[in-house]
Amino acid sequence: MKGEHVEENFLENIGQTSFDTDLYKIVTINPVEFANYKTPQGDMTILESFQDCAEDWQKELVKIYRKETKNPNSTIHQRLIIIEDDMIWDGHHRLIAFALENITQLKAVDISKPK
Secondary structure, three states: OOOOOOOHHHHHHHOHHHHHHHEEEEEOOHHHHOOOEEEEOOOHHHHOOOOOOOOHHHHHHHHHHHHHOOOOOOOOOOOOEEEOOOOOEEEEHHHHHHHHHOOOOOEEEEEEEEE
């Protein structure tokens, strides 16, 4: 919900078992590079779009995720994002947080790469 911290995890919404069948490849992406890809509109990067267009609740969520990246007990590094080639389907805010923290490795399910 807008303005509330909602668990941003596609796998929790559809169920982990959907991916337990090994339908898609798990890839490692570089959030810093990924955040500099162009948006589907092609007029700015993903990071620029966040910086220019994010609402306050989205900025707060990224702030929370950035703090989590520094917590050794956090599971944020283990949580997958969902991509299709260079498009993010789930995990935008986590990817932005990782990019802003200059973290260069993040696991993702790439739905464009079936096993």
